[in-house]
Amino acid sequence: MKTQALRAALPHTLPVLVGFLVLGASYGFLMQSQGLAFLYTLLSSLFIFAGSMQFVSVGLLLAGFEPLHVFLLTLMINARHLFYGLALLEKYRGLGWKKPYLIFGLCDETFSIHCAVDPPPGVDKGWFYFFITLLDQSYWVAGSVVGALLGQLLPMDTTGLEFVMTALFVVIFLNQWDQQTDHRPALIGAGCALACLALFGSEHFLLPAMGLMVLCLAPARPKTEKEAHTP
Known part of the structure; x- marks a missing residue:
């Protein structure tokens, strides 16, 4: 096993x-x-x-x-x-x-x-x-x-080694984008992050961005799951 x-x-x-x-x-x-x-x-x-x-x-x-x-x-x-x-x-x-x-x-x-x-x-x-x-x-x-x-x-x-984590997240995002046909969740996530970055600054945007993503994506979850299981 x-x-x-x-x-x-x-x-x-x-x-x-x-x-x-x-x-x-x-x-x-x-x-x-x-x-x-x-x-x-x-x-x-x-x-x-x-x-x-x-x-x-x-x-x-x-x-x-x-x-x-x-x-x-x-x-x-x-x-x-x-x-x-x-x-x-x-x-x-x-x-x-x-x-x-x-x-x-x-x-x-x-x-x-x-x-x-x-x-x-x-x-x-x-x-x-x-x-x-x-x-x-x-x-x-x-x-x-x-x-x-x-x-x-x-x-x-x-100098600059800290940037490798940022580079990894970008690669993961691009990989997910390439594998998925529905790009709406990715665009919503990116939009929420950019909006909160502009409003709260780089030091405090993470939690508001996560909360906003949940609010935006949660209502669409049943429809997304139904589409994913539809042959």
């Missing part, structure tokens, strides 16, 4: 492997360039596992300890996961002990795979989602470890 689920999950994660090795290595390089020990890189990838937040955490680790500031900043950066969780309630229902790890290990790329792919016939749903999540995190940990080790051997200028 486990082997079958692993074989079914692996091909769907290979694009993430390529991206996470590069992004993780960038993070490892950045950590080393700031004088942070290899152990910090490994533990943060294992227990934080949030690409955007990990890049931000480099500065937080070097600054004074402000737990309330860190909490609020983390909430703002990762608020989208609140909406991810709502979208996966049915898929994760009844998965037992695997569910806590699936919640912890959820990232943008894993969410995209879980939403787009269902387990093949005969493959256990819980193990299928578990291995997708585990493989994606393993790729990130491996990339960050390799980057940290290379950073010790090959010092380099890390």
